[in-house]
Amino acid sequence: MNKLKKITGKPLFLPIFCMLLVMAVNIVYDVSSGNFAFNFFTISVRNGVLYGRLIDILNRGSEVTILAIGMTLVVSASAGTDISVGSVMSLAASFCCMLLAGYGVSAANDLAVPLIVGVLGAILMGCICGAFNGFLVAYLNVQPMVATLILFSAARAIGLLLCNNLIVYVRNESFQFFGGYLGFLPTPIVIAAVCIAIVGILLKKTALGLYIQSVGINKRASRIAGLNSARIIFLCYLVCGLAAGIAGLVASSRISSADSNNIGLNYELDAILAVALGGNSLGGGKFNLAGSIIGAYTIQAISITLYALGVSTEQAPVYKAIIVILIVTIQAPPFKAWIKRMNAKRALEKGGAAA
Amino acid sequence: MGPMPRMDRKKMGWLLLALLLLLTGCGKREEPVTGGHAPYVEDAATGKGEYIVVGFSQIGSESDWRIGSTESFRSTFTAENGYYLIYDDAQQKQENQLKAVRNFILQKVDYIIVDPIVETGWDAVLKEAKDAGIPVILADRSVKVEDEELYTCWVGSSFEQEGRSAGEWLREYLKKQGREDEEIRIVTLQGTLGSTAQIGRTEGFGKVLEQEKNWVMLDQQSGDFTQAKGQEVMEEFLKNYDRIDVVVCENDNMAFGAIEAIKKADKTCGPDGEIIILSFDAGRAALETLLDKDINAVFECNPKLGPLVSEIIRKLERGESVEKIQYVEEVYFDSTMDLEQIIEERTY
Known part of the structure; x- marks a missing residue:
């Protein structure tokens, strides 16, 4: 528990978490459409060079x-x-x-x-x-x-x-x-x-x-x-x-x-x-x-x-905006404070029940 | 306010200098564009009777196609052909075009040619031209006006016909290869959605697609008419679909991007490859790619509107009537033709 807190407390935790979340969507999609679950993450060598979506992300980004x-x-x-x-x-x-x-x-x-x-x-x-x-x-x-x-x-x-x-x-x-x-x-x-x-x-x-x-x-x-x-x-x-x-x-x-x-x-x-x-x-x-x-x-x-x-390239910006809003919200200080309060409340209830 | 501190005055000096530099820079840029036709104006006003005076308002010079179009008008409406051309570059602004047309009216030109940037907002100025008795010919793009009689005619490309020729070419090509009963899997890289060229080409190709039962359109995505976006979208198509037989690219630039993506994915394209590539516009660069056997066929979007417009003006001069909508003749090129000769003659 303490270890988890230490990791989640790191400043880079949330950005990394958000990126993994975005990628996780692909696993869900691949499984639901009957593909190999890690289809998105597969990296292969074609024509003597690395080929795959992860490489595309690194390359195009x-x-x-x-x-x-x-x-x-x-x-x-x-x-x-x-x-x-x-x-x-x-x-x-x-x-x-x-x-x-x-x-x-x-x-x-x-x-x-x-x-x-x-x-x-x-x-x-x-x-x-x-x-x-x-x-x-x-x-x-x-x-x-x-x-x-x-x-x-x-x-x-x-x-x-x-x-x-x-x-x-x-x-x-x-x-x-x-x-x-x-x-x-x-x-x-x-x-x-x-x-x-x-x-x-x-x-x-x-x-x-x-x-x-x-x-x-x-x-x-x-x-x-x-x-x-x-x-x-x-x-x-x-x-x-x-x-x-x-x-x-x-x-x-x-x-x-x-x-x-x-x-x-x-x-x-x-x-x-x-x-x-x-x-x-x-x-x-x-x-x-x-x-x-x-x-x-x-x-x-x-x-x-x-x-x-x-998703059609013309509509993509809309979905992109929604995801960005979510990520920014997760990282916003008031939201973080709210999570903290909720956690404290739960801990208090637990403590109260034990007493 | 007290006297300026020393330091600030120095800064101010620098700022002024920077501004001055910027301004002189701007001045230079404008010069070749607006300075050009001042002397023409006087000539037109004094009236060289034997010439037909034509005012032409062009959109700008944003692409090779546009430059080819300007070139076509310039080389058609020459003194040898009995014309006097007043050329105006609108620098992508409609207000400049409106100004240009009003100037043409004041200068009492015989004919006005406009390639309108946008479709709307033309009623007033076209009315003025009509009242002055000057026929207006629209080239390339069109206008939306309440009274169609405000302009004489429109001349340009039939994008739908281009799309249909592409479909028909593909049908013939597949027949020649004995693949007419095979399932043909097609993807389309569309132009900017909603643009005239995109709508026309998609519709035209779609008409042939409807007739062919064994053609499957796997996906259609917009590549925004650019090479980078076209490549990105094509990369994704290649990952999503194991087998693609045909890529329809709604302009040359996206075709270049698609070719890059296909090569990266360790596949081949063109007449000797596994994927058939069709492209539109047929600029010089595309013809060179065709020569390199990376593209199967390109369908021309002809910028050479000048000769057809000239023909119309001659007809009007003789008092004949002309058709309201006239399409310029357009051809296609594939690898069976003598491309080196064609490229040699290609100016754009």
């Missing part, structure tokens, strides 16, 4: 996961959200494909510049956008929502401009690597894992995580305590832009083209949702990176589950 890393830091440090990440993704993808294909070319089979230039270009573009947002928020004290609204609306248009209003196709095997396979693993999974590892180690081994939380809780007090609050906030937005650049690269490599109008569409919302599903407060301060990452994969798990259940 990569972009949102990468975005969620940056978003968590931004939310924590500035108590605001970066709503430009989806558009920045698209801009980074457009810039990358424009470099690789050459300006004004709509389809290229050969790269115009070495692959690394395109990759660095995408990352650099992400960083520039991140720095722009960071500058506005950290040094000019513009509200995060307003500051990032600029690139939210402008970045896609800039991307279209870079691509001369075309969908640029880069049909080159080396470029398709980022959305393809590294050995038997889908590359996006590896990229997401590397991003998580780097940021995770950085936060664990240095005091950066603590600084970010401290700035998020009280910016002025942190400055008085000797922290350069503005610089830390700037850094968080920079990292968020960088994450968007990487996510954009993965997304465009997946479809080997830069579809400015559709890449990263509504991803900013998923990224923010991931942070919230991970049990983080959008009011800034304390944060839990692992929670956000679990949140991101939960969102993808919901989508894939809905596909598996045969």
Whole structure:
């Protein structure tokens, strides 16, 4: 009993529990439709690569996961959200494909510049956008929502401009690597894992995580305590832009083209949702990176589950919303307090009966 | 308010600089779009009698198809052909289109061509054109107005016919392979639900489907006309259904996504593969994929409306009457054709 309490008391318990609950729906569905109970969880090797729904969740959830890393830091440090990440993704993808294909070319089979230039270009573009947002928020004290609204609306248009209003196709095997396979693993999974590892180690081994939380809780007090609050906030937005650049690269490599109008569409919302599903407060301060990452994969798990259940893609958002409401409710403090009260009441009754 | 603190003034300077940069950036962007037709206006007003002056309001330049369409009008309505074209790009906004049409009326053009962004809200401006005695020809998309007489005619694609040709092509193809009595399992990647192209293509294919008793439509899901979504939905189809014989993709982009998904699932597609892929639109990229033997057949959605519109204008000039609804001729391509030649000539 005590052990159970210890586990349920962990901050990550609820996010993980919710994700498992979503997946459990599939077991019920598979059993009721007469399939093998763990049909959803089966992972096989086909064509020399891993194949299965769990792999799909990890693979397709990569972009949102990468975005969620940056978003968590931004939310924590500035108590605001970066709503430009989806558009920045698209801009980074457009810039990358424009470099690789050459300006004004709509389809290229050969790269115009070495692959690394395109990759660095995408990352650099992400960083520039991140720095722009960071500058506005950290040094000019513009509200995060307003500051990032600029690139939210402008970045896609800039991307279209870079691509001369075309969908640029880069049909080159080396470029398709980022959305393809590294050995038997889908590359996006590896990229997401590397991003998580780097940021995770950085936060664990240095005091950066603590600084970010401290700035998020009280910016002025942190400055008085000797922290350069503005610089830390700037850094968080920079990292968020960088994450968007990487996510954009993965997304465009997946479809080997830069579809400015559709890449990263509504991803900013998923990224923010991931942070919230991970049990983080959008009011800034304390944060839990692992929670956000679990949140991101939960969102993808919901989508894939809905596909598996045969829900039409047009209606899926409705069911997604219902599930999200449930998850958020379970994690809401008043609900937690209510559960606690109920438990206490039951314990009291038990105790009363014994006496 | 006291004097600004030093620091804030510095910040203000930066902000102003940033704003300035942004504004100049915007200015540059607008230039090629709106600056272009100022000189044309004067020419039209002074009236070059021997030319037929045509005002064309295009939606924008969001896709290869649209660019192909613009190109078709531009290359048809040239001085050599006896036309004077005033082109206006509406940048995806109806208000720009309304403005453009009013300008055309003021400039006393001979004909107005509109590719309307949305169907509604056209009554007033079309009435103005009618009162001015200028015939309006609608291209590609259509309008909903109370009085159909407000416009002369509509020219565009018959999406339903495209869907039906796809079904008929499939019937012939299966017959050739001796599979006409087999059970054929089909899935459809639909376009954005409710769009004209989606409704027409689904209905057209559905008509053939009804006649064929041994065809089974396993599932129909929307892939939103995008490659990424098409791929995601196709991945799921492949997991849900052990055997799929035919994938109908309601545009090229979703077909590319479906092909990726099929290859990932260790299956094959195209004329030499196990899954038959049909696609619509037939852009250059799709024809190249057809050449690579990944797609079986593509059904054209012809953006070349220019010549047909020109023909209509010539008829009207001679005082003849024209049909209210006119479909542009559309073809299909499959791997038996000389694709390299076709791709060479393809501009979009």
